[in-house]
Amino acid sequence: MSALLETPRSSAALPGSRSARRDRGRPQRAPRRGMLATISVNGLLVVGSAYMILPLLWLVFAATKDAEGLYSGNVFSLGGSLLxxxxxxxxxxxxxxxxxxxxxxxxxxxxxxxxxxxxxxxxxxxxxxxxxxxxxxxxxxxxxxxxxxxxxxxxxxxxxxxxxxxxxxxxxxxxxxxxxxxxxxxxxxxxxxxxxxxxxxxxxxxxxxxxxxxxxxxxxxxxxxxxxxxxxxxxxxxxxxxxxxxxxxxxxxxxxxxxxxxxxxxxxxxxxxxxxxxxxxxxxxxxxxxxxxxxxxxxxxxxxxxxx
Known part of the structure; x- marks a missing residue:
């Protein structure tokens, strides 16, 4: 008489088990490596955008100033000498x-x-x-x-x-x-x-x-x-x-x-x-x-x- 031996499955693998319900209740956290990569990429994009936009923005404000206003006052402020x-x-x-x-x-x-x-x-x-x-x-x-x-x-x-x-x-x-x-x-x-x-x-x-x-x-x-x-x-x-x-x-x-x-x-x-x-x-x-x-x-x- 032969007996069939079944390998017991872990209760963690059962869909209705207590550990599975507990895992579903935990908030899923994003991997730290992915978050650092996102922050690094976005930070580089912000720095690159500022590097390209700020000189052009300064040029727009500087075009409205006279010779004295170019070297005094706030850099990003409008002057009255555009015309x-x-x-x-x-x-x-x-x-x-x-x-x-x-x-x-x-x-x-x-x-x-x-x-x-x-x-x-x-x-x-x-x-x-x-x-x-x-x-x-x-x-x-x-x-x-x-x-x-x-x-x-x-x-x-x-x-x-x-x-x-x-x-x-x-x-x-x-x-x-x-x-x-x-x-x-x-x-x-x-x-x-x-x-x-x-x-x-x-x-x-x-x-x-x-x-x-x-x-x-x-x-x-x-x-x-x-x-x-x-x-x-x-x-x-x-x-x-x-x-x-x-x-x-x-x-x-x-x-x-x-x-x-x-x-x-x-x-x-x-x-x-x-x-x-x-x-x-x-x-x-x-x-x-x-x-x-x-x-x-x-x-x-x-x-x-x-x-x-």
């Missing part, structure tokens, strides 16, 4: 700041649109075509991403001097038409936005290479193009070294170089401090307008690039 500062800014030296602002819009606008289009074409070619020397050429693009722009200013100046285009608009415009980082982004966006099957279908329907890119590829990669153009716009708008080296005529200066020229005169004439602050305040406005008006495109473009 006077704006009037002085746009009338100084015959209104040359308006010319500088137009130059910045010209350099950044053409560089963003034309340079972004060139980058999209290059990235599309690197992604969708196979050709001899593709890997070495793309490796050179990646190497170009690692080289800071300031390191290329002197070679670009020597090239421009050899071509006789220094102290002209072309000296600043031509180098902005090719950006290695924009080409890299364009290749990522092309791989994420444009399926190969769609291009094959267009070719089966009789579309050539150029028509396939313009009619099929370019509309699909439009968010990526806007993202690249915005990055180009900001980089060219804030560019300082290239126009400083290339240009000698004040009428060709962008706003960044012009404001720096006024900044160099603050020691001799403290009244130029209000011009520098007011000019910096006006120079930020086009960037804000560009990002706010095109945010739905560049946000979707960044999301696609990050997923890819």
């Amino acid at each position: 006077a500062n704006m009037e002085q800014l746009f009338t100084q030296d015959g209104g040359i700041f308006v010319r500088w602002l137009i130059n910045s819009i010209l350099y950044a606008g053409i560089g963003a649109v034309v340079g972004g289009f060139v980058a999209v074409m290059a990235g599309y070619a690197f992604d969708k075509f196979d050709f001899r020397g593709k890997r070495p050429l793309y490796a050179s693009v990646l190497v170009g991403v690692l080289i800071p722009n300031t390191a290329t200013v002197i070679p670009l100046y020597l090239l421009a001097a050899g071509m006789g285009v220094t102290n002209t608009y072309w000296a600043v415009l031509i180098p902005t038409l090719c950006n290695p980082f924009s080409v890299y982004l364009a290749r990522v966006f092309s791989a994420g936005y444009i399926p190969n099957e769609t291009l094959e279908a267009a070719r089966v329907d009789g579309a050539g290479t150029v028509r396939t890119f313009l009619k099929v590829g370019l509309p699909m990669i439009a968010p990526g193009f806007v993202t690249i153009a915005l990055f180009q716009f900001v980089a060219i708008w804030n560019n300082f070294m290239l126009p400083l080296i290339m240009l000698q005529n004040r009428d060709l200066f962008p706003s960044s170089v012009g404001i720096a020229l006024w900044q160099s005169q603050v020691q001799q004439n403290p009244e130029f401090a209000t011009l520098v602050i007011a000019g910096s305040f006006i120079s930020v406005i086009p960037l804000v307008i560009a990002f706010v008006s095109l945010q739905r495109f560049w946000r979707s473009g960044l999301s696609a690039g990050s997923v890819k």
Whole structure:
């Protein structure tokens, strides 16, 4: 006669046991490690936000003060000289700041649109075509991403001097038409936005290479193009070294170089401090307008690039 032995189960494992009811009654505490991670991440975000927002906030308040108010009183307090500062800014030296602002819009606008289009074409070619020397050429693009722009200013100046285009608009415009980082982004966006099957279908329907890119590829990669153009716009708008080296005529200066020229005169004439602050305040406005008006495109473009 055999006996069946059953392993007794612990009462803690039974759903209706006393220990199970007691465990259900206890409040569940979040792990300490998770709480510390949350606090650390949020703290870093707050510090980073303050680092980016406080200077802009200070600029807004400083633009409303006169030269004496800039160095006295509360930093984050409004003054009563905003209109006077704006009037002085746009009338100084015959209104040359308006010319500088137009130059910045010209350099950044053409560089963003034309340079972004060139980058999209290059990235599309690197992604969708196979050709001899593709890997070495793309490796050179990646190497170009690692080289800071300031390191290329002197070679670009020597090239421009050899071509006789220094102290002209072309000296600043031509180098902005090719950006290695924009080409890299364009290749990522092309791989994420444009399926190969769609291009094959267009070719089966009789579309050539150029028509396939313009009619099929370019509309699909439009968010990526806007993202690249915005990055180009900001980089060219804030560019300082290239126009400083290339240009000698004040009428060709962008706003960044012009404001720096006024900044160099603050020691001799403290009244130029209000011009520098007011000019910096006006120079930020086009960037804000560009990002706010095109945010739905560049946000979707960044999301696609990050997923890819």
